[in-house]
Amino acid sequence: MKTFLLMCLEFFKTGLFAVGGGLATIPFLKEISAKYGWYSLDMLTTMIAVSESTPGPIGVNMSTYVGFEMFGIPGGILATLSLVAPSVIIICAVAKALKQFKDNPIVQGVFSGLRPAVCGFILSAVVSIFLMALFHVDAFKASGAITDLFNWKAIILFAALYAFSQWQKKLHPIVIIIIAAAAGVVFGF
Amino acid sequence: MKTLWELYSAWFRMGMFTFGGGYAMLPMIQKEVIEKHHWATEDEIMDYYAIGQVTPGIIAVNTATFVGYDVAGIPGGIIATLGVISPSLVIIMIIAGLISNFSELAAVQHALKGIQVAVCVLMFTAVIGLYRKGVKNVPSFIIFAVAFVCSYFLNISTVLLVIIAGAAGYALSVMKQKKGGNNA
Structure with missing residues (x-):
């Protein structure tokens, strides 16, 4: 029981201090492993791999996995709820304040600077995933042959899916995800 | 009550089909939150992302709480958050309990490579839209x-x-x- 509460407290702390994406939780989980020995670093590596290959935010997947390994189903649920609790409290407070000051010219000025910046951050994420999914940067660096740079199968799938999504603009993104997953399995990506 | 259920089920769908972090959820948010339910505008989502960057917690969760709060107050914030984490809870516990080498399975790896390409397509379209608007x-x-x-x-x-x-x-x-x- 004591360990259970301690685990919830540690995840609450992670949720409170990990600023940014789900990957920001990983250093905290390493620290917990070193401090309490609840799981080994080897296990953590497996958990990261599974969290990245299943749907859902990575941080949420990680906390569910760790909690489940420690205390079964109640552990998985409580670890995740502890992780998101600080967000829910903080964001509800921020959302309330934002509602009140939405029409304030200072707030509007600040957000007019933030929106294009967020667009830049997202472009940066897009470039990273393009390089990972459509190109073989490592193979190109190793051989120096320009033909090794392109992941042709993936580029053809990209072109086909893009054309399809432009033709069927009302399509739900879920449909594109499912088609691509099936194509990956069928053509052995 | 109906709104809360809609919040839960929409965020459940978004959690279920987002692979990766908060930005990869953007195409789903555009479809569900902006186009289908009109819970927020594109500008508001950008604002939430910016706030999510500087506040603690996972960006996808913060965005869910934000939209939920705007639609239905504190209960809305809580319900939307529960919606976005529910698929993870179910899927991870099934995999952790039953399939020990899940991420090494050949079919899983092939499917994921395909999904990466889909994420490229969706994010590419999303970022062009945002650029034109913002x-x-x-x-x-x-x-x-x-x-x-x-x-x-x-x-x-x-x-x-x-x-x-x-x-x-x-x-x-x-x-x-x-x-x-x-x-x-």
């Missing part, structure tokens, strides 16, 4: 370009960049007002 003049283009270069090439902390961009936005709006005042 980057309309020279100052906003400069902020956009600097934010991209600093986060992609220079690995500068996003928290710092958000603070600088916010300050720049404020300074620009003050300059604009002064100019407007002089003309009048």
